[in-house]
Amino acid sequence: MNSTKKFNYEYQLQNIEAPNLYKNIFPYSEVPKVTFNQIQLPMDLPENIWITDTTFRDGQQSMPPYSAEQIIRIYDYLHKLDNNSGIIKQTEFFLYTEKDRKAAQVCMERGYKFPEVTSWIRANKEDFKLVKEMGIKETGMLMSCSDYHIFKKLNKTREQTMEMYLSIVEEALNNGIRPRCHLEDITRADFYGFVVPLVNNLMELSKKYKTPVKIRVCDTLGLGIPYSGASLPRSVQGLIHGLRTNCGVPSEWIEWHGHNDFYAVVSNSTTAWLYGASSINTSLLGIGERTGNCPLEAMIFEYIQLKGTSKNMDMSVITELAEYFKREMKYNIPERTPFVGSQFNVTRAGIHADGILKDEEIYNIFDTDKILGRPVVVAVNEYSGLAGIAAWINTYYRLKDSDKIDKKDPRVAEMKEWVDEQYVDGRTTIIGNNELELLVEKLMPEVIENREGRAS
Structure with a gap:
């Protein structure tokens, strides 16, 4: 095995008169270079890190x-x-x-x-x-x-x-x-x-x-x-x-x-x-x-x-x-930053939403709700389809098992019709949670009642 160790050699300070700036690697007027010596070093993860x-x-x-x-x-x-x-x-x-x-x-x-x-x-x-x-x-x-x-x-x-x-x-x-x-x-x-x-x-x-x-x-x-x-x-x-x-x-x-x-x-x-x-x-x-x-x-x-x-x-x-x-710090975290960004576990793609509707493990990196207190979220836009809207309802209201709303529910189709009209009229932004909440409150009052019951 190759190694950087040179046995029985004592390294002395090289007190050179002119600086060694490695200009072949760091030319400054160009992007730095990566050079290789092909020495393969042993991996050695410490027991305690x-x-x-x-x-x-x-x-x-x-x-x-x-x-x-x-x-x-x-x-x-x-x-x-x-x-x-x-x-x-x-x-x-x-x-x-x-x-x-x-x-x-x-x-x-x-x-x-x-x-x-x-x-x-x-x-x-x-x-x-x-x-x-x-x-x-x-x-x-x-x-x-x-x-x-x-x-x-x-x-x-x-x-x-x-x-x-x-x-x-x-x-x-x-x-x-x-x-x-x-x-x-x-x-x-x-x-x-x-x-x-x-x-x-x-x-x-x-x-x-x-x-x-x-x-x-x-x-x-x-x-x-x-x-x-x-x-x-x-x-x-x-x-x-x-x-x-x-x-x-x-x-x-x-x-x-x-x-x-x-x-x-x-x-x-x-x-x-x-x-x-x-x-x-x-x-x-x-x-x-x-x-x-x-x-x-x-x-x-x-x-x-x-x-x-x-x-x-x-x-x-x-x-x-x-x-x-x-x-408190007024610090803007880029929304797609892993683990901490507002959109890190938000999906917009209809096919992904369909997967999440079946089982969120398909498109979520881990149980973000359990580990980080951040449930998976589906954003609704012109590409969401029935699956995306149903997935938004289930994730936003944290519906489980028999309480979940199926994408074939006719009320989901009514919501999709309203969403489609928004984009036909020229809308370019995603549908806000507050807008979708009003639709759910109107069309699916039992979802709101069940949430309030769990909260009490």
């Missing part, structure tokens, strides 16, 4: 700032969603404003085990004082690792940059705080010339202080590639496998943080799990810089599919959170 959250850090910096009250309420929702399963393990906070510090303090005082409150700082000692003053046990530290950042943003050499990072990590360890090293822009970094020597030094500090030093693998521009046989620095498989085999980083200390610039954020995140990272960093609804981070709700469903269990998570809270963001 989990999710972390950056809604209050990466998510917040890409929206109007959240109020302290909103942060606290969302934190409560995250705790309710996790329901002490330990699947949503941590969330991270900014500490730069009085508002953020107040929100973090209140959340810590909640006393929840999950998600644990952590913080995020730049890698300097002034920022570190904020963490120490708050009494937070773990903090993320920004550690840009590509030459784009080292040479062009920091204006330092690789050696100077590494010394700066190691110094701030040691400062954290000296103060009893767990450091989480955010290796920014790793998918454009020199893996063997900078990343591996840096991480090896971080692992030595971990041994010296007998404290975990976590590694967050940051795909800052969404350039990661999940494909088997892809080359570094873009290979997600290669990055995770390399950190474990070349640096000896335990799976429990490796966290993937992705962005969605190339539509690959979920597949890259799942790949990181499959090749040895225990932790995936996410944000609610995928809200984050530019195209966003990995959606927390997406990785919950990836977790359940991989592990075959949701433990004791309260999945209906996903729907509550989506409603909260729309109502």
Whole structure:
């Protein structure tokens, strides 16, 4: 089996004078290239995997700032969603404003085990004082690792940059705080010339202080590639496998943080799990810089599919959170967004509606009513036909078994006639639920009576 491990070889920092920008892969004037080395790496899903959250850090910096009250309420929702399963393990906070510090303090005082409150700082000692003053046990530290950042943003050499990072990590360890090293822009970094020597030094500090030093693998521009046989620095498989085999980083200390610039954020995140990272960093609804981070709700469903269990998570809270963001945050969730969009389990096609009328399992991804509190819905338009209208009645009013309305019911034909007239007269929009309710109330009063009876 091929491997990225080069046994008995100690990787040394390559303190080059000119930056390695991988212009053959990232020409800038063209779309980035995918290159392959054909190395097949072993899949190795850790026994324990989990999710972390950056809604209050990466998510917040890409929206109007959240109020302290909103942060606290969302934190409560995250705790309710996790329901002490330990699947949503941590969330991270900014500490730069009085508002953020107040929100973090209140959340810590909640006393929840999950998600644990952590913080995020730049890698300097002034920022570190904020963490120490708050009494937070773990903090993320920004550690840009590509030459784009080292040479062009920091204006330092690789050696100077590494010394700066190691110094701030040691400062954290000296103060009893767990450091989480955010290796920014790793998918454009020199893996063997900078990343591996840096991480090896971080692992030595971990041994010296007998404290975990976590590694967050940051795909800052969404350039990661999940494909088997892809080359570094873009290979997600290669990055995770390399950190474990070349640096000896335990799976429990490796966290993937992705962005969605190339539509690959979920597949890259799942790949990181499959090749040895225990932790995936996410944000609610995928809200984050530019195209966003990995959606927390997406990785919950990836977790359940991989592990075959949701433990004791309260999945209906996903729907509550989506409603909260729309109502309180005025955030527009695209209507076809999986799991949280208003139309994610709505069908318009007549043939699909006919299938749902027979058995909703035919065209629904799972029992969305039971799991998310979102019953399957059939929208009525000019293509719905008798089956579509009957399916709308049955799903909208949650009619079961003998209470279901058959598409051959003559009252369904009356409703279809009214719908058809709307489109003959030039209508272009779907028929609203409120309009259909009036028809049902007029033609099928027993449906309304039965619903009211169940409610009482």
